[in-house]
Amino acid sequence: MKRQQFDSFTLPYLLIAPQLAIIFIFFVWPAAQAVYQSFMLEDPFGLASQFVGFDNFIEVVSNEHYARSAIFTAIFSGLVAFLSMAIALLLAVKADGILHGQSAYKIMLTWVYAVAPAVAGMMGVFLFDRSIGPLNHLFNATGWPFNPQLDVFDASVTVILVSVWKQISVNFIYFLAGLQSIPRAVREAALIDCRNGFRRFWTVTLPLLAPTGFFVLVINITYAFFETFGVIDTMTRGAPGGGTATLVYKVYQDGFLGADIGGSSAQSVILMILVLGLTIVQFRVIEKRIHY
Amino acid sequence: MKATKTIFAAAAGLAMLGAGAANAATEITFWHAMGGGLGETVNTIAKDFNASQSEYKLTPIYKGGYEETMTAGIAAFRAGEAPNIIQIFDAGSATIINAKGAVYPVASLLNENGVPFHAEDYISGVRNFYADSKGDMIGMPFNSSTPVLYYNKDALAKAGVQPPKTWEEFEEIAPKLKKAGYIALSQSHTPWIFSENFHSRHNIPLANDNNGFDGVATKINYNNEHMRMHFSKAREWQQAGLFGYYGSKWGDNQKPFIDQEVAMWLGSSGSFGGLKKSAKFAFGTTNLPYWNSITKGEEYTTFIGGAALFAFSGKEKAQNEGVAKFFQFLTKPETQFFWHKETGYVPITNAAYKLAQETGYYNDEPDAEVGIQQLNQKAAANNKGYRLGYYVQIREVMTREYDQVFAGTKSVDDAFAAIEDGANKLLARFAKTVQ
Structure with a gap:
């Protein structure tokens, strides 16, 4: 095979320059700014700035509320990712098995994808409203003194439910595509070898679906960490008692609302490291067990 | 075809009018946090101010809630594109007042631009919250409530x-x-x-x-x-x-x-x-x-809650004059009375309060007077407000x-x-x- 070669040395670089510029302007530069600001203490208007070393980080980490927020974020992200993936997988498997009217089900299950997180949050506000919310009334009718305005657990339930609902459709699309890419021959062979549908799913379908599942896991963790911001901002704003403030929401509260640039930069650097670490773990540990 | 032509001509005429006005009048930008009906009242006041004179043109721009407006103002200031006037809420006042040199204190702005400032003109519960320890106003109280x-x-x-x-x-x-x-x-x-x-x-x-x-x-x-x-x-x-x-x-x-x-x-x-x-x-x-x-x-x-208007420093003299003229217009008894009636916020000057009393407004709406009466109660050492x-x-x-x-x-x-x-x-x- 003939090797494609550019005649000039600069042309390839010129061709990738636009892409590099975009990455630099929108990713590298802001990240570098955040790292720089996290070591500085500055007044909101940027009139006086001083280097404070790791002071911002120490203050953030020693803050009791930050630790609580980190724990909430871990539980929240874990539950959102797990529930939205599990429900989506169930729905995808069921939708895949339908012979008639499959597209109707598919459309019904995927349209939610088009709903913006903030809109989903607003729907949540109405559904869980104290006086007009049907879900609120339903929970109360079951004898659960459901009160998301005061109770952290109840408020967490509302944001988790809405965040999961919002994410199911995305996961559903991926899982369904993954299921449909499993070769027919393999399925038929499995059908002959094993009559138990559940076992067949565990031993044949699921392993073959693992690459899709891994990808979905990565995007779900990112979703639960960052994109649920809109849901939380519209529904609880971190209340009650700061109990539903995720780490990302705290960056917004301290930096954007509170004008503490150094402190919130330190928080976002910590978050960057956390997500980086999480992604590395996912790729190193989990991916090794997956066969493409 | 003919209709298109007419529209074109009208548009061209409008554009020229607009250009003419822009040449003649000094533009003043005003960022605020008053949404919905309140925002419309702000627009009415701006329109009335623009109609009352031809030298300055005030453009009010809604920037979101109080926090968003403050953050937008801070970002604009850091980028060197601050508006002339910004509305900052009570809890954010220390942030902007402590930013040395970012704002042009209202008392100086008025005095240096031909509008004499007298602290006693303002209602006692209102005048100190956004003032320095000597009583000179740094921010102009705008929407004040209690x-x-x-x-x-x-x-x-x-x-x-x-x-x-x-x-x-x-x-x-x-x-x-x-x-x-x-x-x-x-x-x-x-x-x-x-x-x-x-x-x-x-x-x-x-x-x-x-x-x-x-x-x-x-x-x-x-x-x-x-x-x-x-x-x-x-x-x-x-x-x-x-x-x-x-x-x-x-x-x-x-x-x-x-x-x-x-x-x-x-x-x-x-x-x-x-x-x-x-x-x-x-x-x-x-x-x-x-x-x-x-x-x-x-x-x-x-003391009052709500927000005040701050003038950013480093603006052209002509614009600062316009800001002073707008503040003068805003504190006129008639404007204040209109604002009070439309929104329920308290009038900030004694003259406006007197006007509201004289027109018999409080006979019809006794509830509207409670806030301002409360702000006129006994003042002592700790009733000015806070700056944190x-x-x-x-x-x-x-x-x-x-x-x-x-x-x-x-x-x-x-x-x-x-x-x-x-x-x-x-x-x-x-x-x-x-x-």
Whole structure:
């Protein structure tokens, strides 16, 4: 095979320059700014700035509320990712098995994808409203003194439910595509070898679906960490008692609302490291067990 | 075809008109946080100002809520593109006032641009909040309100009680309201009503350095016996079904009053206009209750909440003159009276208050006068307001702790210890940034 070669040395670089510029302007530069600001203490208007070393980080980490927020974020992200993936997988498997009217089900299950997180949050506000919310009334009718305005657990339930609902459709699309890419021959062979549908799913379908599942896991963790911001901002704003403030929401509260640039930069650097670490773990540990 | 031509000609004509106006008039930008109906009232005032003269053209721009507007202003200032005027809310005032050289103090701006400034022209409860320790205004009070008590007249009649003047009286009537089928009270802003104005109403210092007016304060005084007493009481009332705490959002606490579940509600004197539209019952307005046991019979004024207008420095002389002219227009009795009537915010000058009295407005709307009467009550050392850095976050700490007190997951003592600790850390941090 003939090797494609550019005649000039600069042309390839010129061709990738636009892409590099975009990455630099929108990713590298802001990240570098955040790292720089996290070591500085500055007044909101940027009139006086001083280097404070790791002071911002120490203050953030020693803050009791930050630790609580980190724990909430871990539980929240874990539950959102797990529930939205599990429900989506169930729905995808069921939708895949339908012979008639499959597209109707598919459309019904995927349209939610088009709903913006903030809109989903607003729907949540109405559904869980104290006086007009049907879900609120339903929970109360079951004898659960459901009160998301005061109770952290109840408020967490509302944001988790809405965040999961919002994410199911995305996961559903991926899982369904993954299921449909499993070769027919393999399925038929499995059908002959094993009559138990559940076992067949565990031993044949699921392993073959693992690459899709891994990808979905990565995007779900990112979703639960960052994109649920809109849901939380519209529904609880971190209340009650700061109990539903995720780490990302705290960056917004301290930096954007509170004008503490150094402190919130330190928080976002910590978050960057956390997500980086999480992604590395996912790729190193989990991916090794997956066969493409 | 002909129609298109006419439209073209009209458009060209308009464009020329626009260009002509732009050449003649100095543009002044005004960023504000007044959405909905309030925003339309702001637009009306701007239109009237533009119509009243031809030298300046004021453009009001809505930038979102209070926090968003402040952040937008800060970002614009850092990028060298600050507007001429920005609306900054009470909790953010320390941030902008401590930014040395960022703002052109209103008193100097007016005096240096041909509009004499007299502090005495302004209502006493209004004039000090955004002023320096000498009383010279740095920000021009704009939408000013103060916490007052609204009561459902039918509910109180049913229970056979009068609206309470003091918290002691409240304790007497609350069980009767409960018997009549109501939760006696809710309130919409725990930091503002139950904390900041609690200190003013009882003349208790809120922070060191004269509540932050004489320097950059570093010690908060919220963890005091009176506050702990008041919140212990409120928690007891809540458990006895006399007080409803519906989380930390304004509307969530107002709604039960509108729905007639709650008989009395503490809100803003500016809430009056909105309530008239949403409440399907007769309501009355009276002063914020106080503890007789603390003030020993005295009744001190509350201070204002809301926001003020600040002029950014480093602008052209002509623009600053325009800002001064606009402030002059804004503080005219007629403009203030219009603003007061349309929005329920208090008029900020004595002349405007007098005008409102003379026109007989308060005979028709006695509720509209309560806020301003309360702001004219006895003033002492701790009724000016407060000036504390990172106060938006301090309020966040307070809200967080109060939520836990009323959810029953934290004791009053522990919550106030946490507020003191959290607030002092933030104040210390702010003090470091401005030195």
